[in-house]
Amino acid sequence: MGAVTEALVRRWLDQAQHVVALTGAGVSAESGVPTFRDAQTGLWARFSPEELATESAFRAHPQRVWDWYVARREALSGVRPNEGHLALARYARRHPGKLTLVTQNVDGLHQRAGQPFTLALHGDIQSERWLDEPRGCCAGGPPMPGRPPRCAVCGNLRRPAVVWFGETLPADILSAAQEASAACDLMLVVGTSGAVYPAAGLVHTARRAGGRVVIVNPQATELDDIADGLLRGGSAQILGRLLDGDPATGRENC
Numbered sequence: 001m002g003a004v005t006e007a008l009v010r011r012w013l014d015q016a017q018h019v020v021a022l023t024g025a026g027v028s029a030e031s032g033v034p035t036f037r038d039a040q041t042g043l044w045a046r047f048s049p050e051e052l053a054t055e056s057a058f059r060a061h062p063q064r065v066w067d068w069y070v071a072r073r074e075a076l077s078g079v080r081p082n083e084g085h086l087a088l089a090r091y092a093r094r095h096p097g098k099l100t101l102v103t104q105n106v107d108g109l110h111q112r113a114g115q116p117f118t119l120a121l122h123g124d125i126q127s128e129r130w131l132d133e134p135r136g137c138c139a140g141g142p143p144m145p146g147r148p149p150r151c152a153v154c155g156n157l158r159r160p161a162v163v164w165f166g167e168t169l170p171a172d173i174l175s176a177a178q179e180a181s182a183a184c185d186l187m188l189v190v191g192t193s194g195a196v197y198p199a200a201g202l203v204h205t206a207r208r209a210g211g212r213v214v215i216v217n218p219q220a221t222e223l224d225d226i227a228d229g230l231l232r233g234g235s236a237q238i239l240g241r242l243l244d245g246d247p248a249t250g251r252e253n254c
């Protein structure tokens with residue numbers, strides 16, 4: 001199916017008992033956070049994922065990878081949630097239990113927007129964990145400062161708590177996302193190219209279980225073929241209009 005009107009999607013939202021919003025980097029684009037695969041501006045157009053987002057890259061060049069994540073963290077401290085993040089958070093608060101927010105983003109902007117509950121499939125760029133299974137010595141005191149910090153005794157390294165290519169997603173978060181996707185009447189797929197699995201597989205799960213799928217994106221995505229509707233445009237404006245009700249009537253979705 002192709003383009004649909006926002007009025008129709010608002011009706012689908014009204015009718016739905018359970019809604020999943022699956023978000024990707026595009027939902028944060030209007031906050032000034034670069035996406036990954038957009039030509040020119042995407043991070044993977046400028047940097048190599050093999051050199052920066054794999055465990056083997058980190059083991060080979062820990063400082064280079066660590067510094068890249070520190071730079072991304074620092075860039076995030078200067079950005080704010082946009083109207084898309086805020087509209088999702090307001091909707092979830094107005095409709096307790098109706099919306100499950102599943103994000104591929106590690107930027108924490110949904111959480112900063114006040115989203116009551118977020119399933120973050122790919123982790124959190126502001127958090128760290130041990131690279132190797134921690135031993136007693138790792139927990140014995142604060143890590144030795146450095147780039148990256150390390151255990152003063154065994155040398156175990158701290159690493160960003162994000163999911164790198166080739167790694168499995170946190171099982172509890174993925175299974176909660178799969179359950180919500182299988183149970184939803186409507187899935188909003190916002191700002192993702194649909195190129196990365198298992199996240200993109202959630203859209204197939206929703207579709208197979210009979211849920212409607214609506215894609216919000218200014219560009220074509222790999223999931224357009226299985227969508228019930230496409231809303232073309234930036235998510236900050238579209239989500240504001242969809243989720244906060246129809247500005248023409250002043251009516252709120254209920």
Ligand code: OAD
Pocket residue numbers: 023024025026027029030035036037038042104105106122162163164165190191192193194195196216217218219220221233234235236
């Ligand atoms: P991509 O960079 O693959 O896709 C971003 C999508 O956002 C594209 O489809 C754009 O058209 C769309 N977009 C751009 N501006 C937008 C706007 N204002 N409003 C709405 N959409 C907009 O990012 P993801 O699909 O999130 O993995 O990438 C998935 C995963 O690949 C990421 O989580 C990351 C990456 O490697 C990890 O970090 C593990």
